[in-house]
Amino acid sequence: MPTALITGITGQDGQYLAEHLHGEGYRVVGLMTGQHNPRSETVAADLPYVELVPGDLADLASLIAALEYTQPDEVYNLGAISFVALSFKQPELTANITGLGVLRLLEAIRLVGGVDNPIRFYQASSSEMFGKVRETPQNELTPLHPRSPYGSAKVFGHHTTVNYRESYGLFACSGILFNHESPRRGLEFVTRKVTNAVARIKLGLQDEVALGNLDAKRDWGFAGDYVRAMHLMLRQPEPDDYVIATGTTHAVRDFVQLAFAAAGIDDWERYVRIDPRFFRPAEVDLLVGDASKAERVLGWTPQMSFEELVTSMVTSDIEIERRKLK
Numbered sequence: 001m002p003t004a005l006i007t008g009i010t011g012q013d014g015q016y017l018a019e020h021l022h023g024e025g026y027r028v029v030g031l032m033t034g035q036h037n038p039r040s041e042t043v044a045a046d047l048p049y050v051e052l053v054p055g056d057l058a059d060l061a062s063l064i065a066a067l068e069y070t071q072p073d074e075v076y077n078l079g080a081i082s083f084v085a086l087s088f089k090q091p092e093l094t095a096n097i098t099g100l101g102v103l104r105l106l107e108a109i110r111l112v113g114g115v116d117n118p119i120r121f122y123q124a125s126s127s128e129m130f131g132k133v134r135e136t137p138q139n140e141l142t143p144l145h146p147r148s149p150y151g152s153a154k155v156f157g158h159h160t161t162v163n164y165r166e167s168y169g170l171f172a173c174s175g176i177l178f179n180h181e182s183p184r185r186g187l188e189f190v191t192r193k194v195t196n197a198v199a200r201i202k203l204g205l206q207d208e209v210a211l212g213n214l215d216a217k218r219d220w221g222f223a224g225d226y227v228r229a230m231h232l233m234l235r236q237p238e239p240d241d242y243v244i245a246t247g248t249t250h251a252v253r254d255f256v257q258l259a260f261a262a263a264g265i266d267d268w269e270r271y272v273r274i275d276p277r278f279f280r281p282a283e284v285d286l287l288v289g290d291a292s293k294a295e296r297v298l299g300w301t302p303q304m305s306f307e308e309l310v311t312s313m314v315t316s317d318i319e320i321e322r323r324k325l326k
């Protein structure tokens with residue numbers, strides 16, 4: 001039975017990846033930060049087959065111990081401070097976890113794996129690295145121009161992954177994933193913030209939603225589709241980097257309009273208030289990815305459309321809010 005170690009096990013992607021790998025016959029181990037982390041109970045309830053091991057991306061010794069204990073065939077680094085807005089408020093923490101955390105994990109793999117290192121490594125790189133985009137659509141060769149402490153930290157993690165592959169021959173891959181959402185998305189991200197608010201407005205529990213920049217454009221896909229690509233990357237004969245995206249882009253405004261429409265509300269502008277607090281010091285205006293390499297080499301294509309994604313999130317949030325009322 002192959003073993004996979006996942007950092008960021010409590011996040012949206014960690015959960016979908018754990019389910020996917022478990023379905024593929026893997027032993028799945030999740031790295032869990034902190035002393036009696038309350039999230040460990042959520043993982044035990046939702047993903048009972050996942051074994052938890054203590055460790056922190058800020059602590060090299062704990063990563064070495066986790067690898068020695070787990071003896072993984074594959075390591076997926078999904079752990080990060082992943083909220084761009086927070087990274088402006090806590091840039092040093094973001095650089096430490098999202099950036100240096102990658103270096104620590106690669107160092108731990110290098111030290112534990114020994115000669116002919118058998119451990120395969122996946123780094124969750126991000127389309128935020130393209131930032132102020134130099135070309136459209138963005139592909140694996142597009143120059144990077146990050147616009148946030150989060151984006152800068154991801155660039156460091158990305159280059160470090162490539163560097164460990166080239167310097168030490170590690171089987172290290174970077175997936176440059178564009179935005180990917182689901183009903184499991186955290187409430188701080190714009191998509192889930194909107195679908196949760198739509199559900200609450202529909203049920204008469206909330207009057208309005210305060211948002212920032214509605215003009216930013218994102219290439220939004222379904223997280224469940226994107227974790228399949230992570231696994232496929234580590235199953236190739238050679239390590240490489242891949243853009244994972246749908247190839248279509250929509251403004252935040254389009255997402256909002258469609259989410260309200262999915263709940264049967266057409267006059268969405270009545271319920272949206274623009275609040276300067278949700279604007280960022282620097283914005284990423286347009287993201288749209290070219291995933292043709294992933295399609296050609298990995299045989300990967302996204303399965304869920306933008307419309308299906310929005311509708312599934314709204315439907316799920318209405319159900320969640322209804323259940324709370326009972």
Ligand code: G4F
Nearest residue numbers: 082084126127128178179188189190191211212213216278
């Ligand atoms: O949902 P967001 O916070 O996601 P963002 O910043 O694009 O980052 C996400 O995708 C990246 C991949 O490109 C990941 F690497 C990263 O970890 C994360 O998953 O914001 C999307 C857009 C932004 O332009 C933001 O300014 O929505 C705009 N926005 C407008 N009003 C808002 C809001 N974003 C949030 N979170 N909240 C608002 O009220």
